Amino acid sequence: MKKIRLLALSFVVFSSVYHAQMKSLSKIESGVSYELAQLRKSTLRDIKYELNLKIPENKSERISGTEVLTFTYKKQNEAFLLIDFKEDPSSLLSVSVNGQAIQPVLENEHVVIDTKYLKSGSNQINFNFLAGNGALNRRDGYLYALFVPDRARTMFPCFDQPNLKANYSLTLTIPEKWSAIANGKLKETIVQQGQKTLSFNQSDLLPTYLFSFAAGDFKNHTEKISQQDSRILYRETDSTKIKNSMDSIFTLYRNSLAYYENWTGIKHPFQKHGLVSIPDFQFGGMEHPGAILFQNSTLFLDANATQSQLNNRSNLIAHEVAHLWFGDMVTMDWFNDVWMKEVFANFMADKSTGASSDKSAYDLKFLTTHFPAAYSVDRTLGANPIRQILDNLKNAGMMYGPIIYNKAPIMMRQLELLIGEEDFRKGVNEYLTKYAYNNASWPDLISILDNHTPKDLQSWNKVWVNDPGRPVIDYDLKYKGDKIEHFTISQKPEYGKEQKSWPQEFEISLFYADRVEKVKVKLDGKQQEVSELKGKVKPLFILQNSSGIGYGVFRTDKAVMSDFSLVKDPINRASAYISLYENMLNGTGANPQEVLHFFAEQLPKETTELNLRLISGYISFIYWNFLSESSRLKESGNIENALWKALQVQTTKNNKKIVFDGYQGIFQSQQAYDTLYSVWKSQKPPQDVSLNDEDYTNLALALSLRNPNNKDLLQEQLTRIKNPDRVNRFKIIMQAASSDQKIRDDFFNGLMQKQNRTNESAVGSALSYLHHPLRQQTSIHYLPKALDVLQEIQKTGDIFFPDNWLRSTFGSYQNPKALDVVNQFLLKNPDYNAILKNKILQATDNLRRAQILVK
Incomplete structure (x- = not known):
């Protein structure tokens, strides 16, 4: 009777515990919620991964892996420790905790470890698993790991959040003819029976999204970077491109590295350098320390590359190298601040590449690179702020886009103007030093910068960083005789009724037949009198934001188009082109056909390559998006003729190539088809137009x-x-x-x-x-x-x-x-x-x- 009662009691206790655990399991959320991330951050440290992967040549065969996960655990009241693994349960072959084999439990993308197997202090968990392919990008003959933002968990069990940095020891077994690269230096190579086993040194401290490797049938090239042998893996086969590009790739890398070391006062923060050039890479690049991935078509260029292509390459390399400090060494605490690493990478890349050119070239590149792209999102009803809310890392990928890559550098430039260049630099250096090899948030940086300026950064931060959208900036002008009596600037949000203003600097230029008079404006409020313009002689036209530094829709009069020959400065012209297009879209300026005709007229006259590319792109956008089909047919002959005429008039090869691409993009007539078909068939382009294999494919x-x-x-x-x-x-x-x-x-x-x-x-x-x-x-x-x-x-x-x-x-x-x-x-x-x-x-x-x- 006593035994029966004890058994009954035991069953009741077991049932209660079991049902409590099952209830708890049912609450497990997929992805990595903010709450889960905070809990794990408070209980875990000293994380290390030892991974051994066997990679077959055939991409249809699964990759098998073993993992030793060690960490220090602060045991609290939670029933389970969740380890992220977004794979089918059948891929989790075995699990042991501190030497004890347990039944693998995979629930809603998490390996569930009962805390009764864990202890306060050091713990070790061993996994045998089949690696998920979701983030391994397995192609014919090669693969590359791309885990940003939360995809490491699709390959192996891990704590997949940015503020749990760890060290990684990796061993890869691959086909003998393959090469491989990882975050750590190559330690040992063993070849046997057609296989090659590569062991890499333990990596520096990294979040899961920066752990990476690439393996495959790559070619290898080695050069010195900082007195260290550094490799690039690549699959490009065009010998002309390889010969024309390899020195440039490494020179740009070294120059960027030197600039950032000097600007930050911090030496390269990781153990090695390494590059991988990926065909059809879905990004421009990815900043894994020691194994930076790059888009092949951006790196390898022929001798006829345009200035835009050269800029793209230098910007890409400078951007990824900047990440070694901004994002890799100091990492955001949560992915709602992913924009921080991207804004600094772009902002510093602009500084780095601008250091080797004159200021006007830098300003023009900054203007034509960032502003049209930022406006393409910020003008829409779906515009998002720079800093967004993120509840779960499974949604982190959707936070990327032109706002963080293009609006954020514009914002950072305005912040630097507000604080002052030297004080801004001191603040950023303090931030990097304080949070080196750790995590930080945007408020952490703002609080440091606050100490370097008397300005109110909190209210500035709200409109520039926490709110979406852009201002519409207008002016009210009155004359007394032929003199300006008063000139008032006003601003309002493009959408919504909320009253707010964007503190910023820009320039206003007054154009006369024989001169240009410029005034700098520091706009701080909804309305502002520009007293410096009072008494000025009436100009032929006024161009707001002539220096291209200001952000928003600046009212631009049609008179700009009729006297445009007076606009000699390429930056002034670029700013005018952008403003005319943005006003057209808002229905507050010239209509699409008027703007199309104006841009077409500029094709033979615009000799600055970046500007020519800008208006050529605008012509295509207007032609296909904002002309009716009947209007297109009426306009096609004129636009084709304008482009073909410009092709004859333009003198540089790069400009001719831009115009030829524009012609190829909009042609509709049979005559144009026959002309281009002949070029393609014979592979004989027009005089002084250079076409490579990809051009003929396009x-x-x-x-x-x-x-x-x-x-x-x-x-x-x-x-x-x-x-x-x-x-x-x-x-x-x-x-x-x-x-x-x-x-x-x-x-x-x-x-x-x-x-x-x-x-x-x-x-x-x-x-x-x-x-x-x-x-x-x-x-x-x-x-x-x-x-x-x-x-x-x-x-x-x-x-x-x-x-x-x-x-x-x-x-x-x-x-x-x-x-x-x-x-x-x-x-x-x-x-x-x-x-x-x-x-x-x-x-x-x-x-x-x-x-x-x-x-």
Whole structure:
């Protein structure tokens, strides 16, 4: 009787504990919630990972792995320790905790460890697992690990949050002919039975998103960086590009490194340097210390590269090297401050590359690089602030975009102007020193900068960092005779009724037949009298923000266009081009056809390469987005002629190439088709225009859109491509460009399967051909399904893919039916993810504006 009672009591206790545990398990949230991250930060330290991976050459075979995870644990009252692993339970083969084998439990993307197996102090957990492929980017002949922002957990069990930095010891077993690189220095290589085992030194202290490796059939090139042998792995096959680029790549890297060491006063903070050039890389680059990944097409250029291509390469390298201090050494505490690492990387890259050029060249590059891109989002109804709210790391990827890459550097420049360059530098250096190899937040930086200026940074911070949108800046002008009696500037938000103002500096220029008079303005409030202009003689026209430093929609009169020959300064011209375009979009300036004609008139006159590229891009945008189909047909001959005339008039090879690309982008006439087909077929471009293999591929695709039976054309182009990675890319894109509707349908329907979206760069390009304006009558029916799959795209794709998917799909539509699809989707999904909804509104902004602007 006593035994029965004890058994009954034991059963009751067991049942109570079991049900309590099951109830607790049911509350486990997928991803990494802010609450989970905070709990683990308070209980874990001294984290180390020892990983051993066996990588087969065949990408369809699974990668097997073992892991030793050690950490110091502060035991509290929680029932479980959660370790992140976003994989099928069958991939978790075995688990042991402190030497005791336990039954693996994988619940809602977390390995669940009962705390009864753990102790306060040092702990060790061993895993046998099959690595997930989601972030390993396995291609034919190579792979690369890309774990930002929360994708390390798709490959191995880990604490996947940025403020739990760890050391990583990695061993890779790979095919003998392969090469590999990782964060740590290569320690040992053992070759046996056609396999090669590489052991790497323990890495420096890193968050999970910066742990990385690449392995595959790469070529190796080694040069000295800081007296240390440093490798680049690459797959480029064009010997001319390799010869023309390799020295430049390493020189740009060394120059950036030297600039940052000098500016910060801190030597390179990691144990080694290493670069990997990735074909069809879905990012520009990724800043893993010792194994920085770069987009191959940006690094390797031929001798005829344009200034824009050269700028892109120097900016990319400078950006990724800057991250070694900003993001890698000092890392954001939570991914809501991911923008901090990106703003500093871009801002410092601009400083680094600007140090080797004159100030005007730097200012023009800054203006044309950042402002149009920032405006492309900040002008929309879906605009997001620089600093956003983040509840779970599974949503962190959606925080990336032009606001953090382009608006944030503009904001930082204004902050530097507000504080003063030297005090700003002192504050940043104090921040880097204080938080070296640790984590910090934006408020941490602001509190330090506050000590270096009497300005009110908190109110400044609200409008620039915490709020979305931009100001509309107008002026009220009155004359007395031929003299200015008063000149008042006013600003208001582009959207909403909230009264706020953006403190900032900019310049106003008064243009006369024989001179230009400039006044600097420090705008601080809703309205401000510019007393310096009182008594000035009436000018022919006024150009606000002539130096291009100010941010917002600056009222620009049509008179600027009629007397534009007076605008001699390239920066003044670039600022005017941007303002004319932005005012056109807002319906407050010249209409689309007037602006199109003006830009076309400038094509033979604009000799500054960056400006020519800017207006050439604007011509394409206006032509395809804001002219009706009938208007396009009327205008096409004139625009083609203007571009072809400019091709003859422009004198530099780079400018001629820009104009040729513009012609190739908008042509519609049979005569233009015949001319370009002849260029492609004979591979003989117009005089002084240099075309490489990729240029001929792009030309073939442009021709294919105008060819009702393009199978032979595309097949011939395919046979011309020799690089295997570029062959694979073209095979994807040619399906979307096909004149056969069934092939296009099959291609799009195939994208509903995850495995057909793995090459995100190629898929994004393919979608732009699928939805090209010349194809939209037969492509509009894809739009509902493109929206339906968006959340799946976000869950399975990399950080830029949802935006790329949306912009490549909706970016050129003006049909009201396309807008109806968007509106109906949003109405049917009132509780849709707020960040993704904003992405939709951003990508369809031109479509909305077209309903008003297209006549």
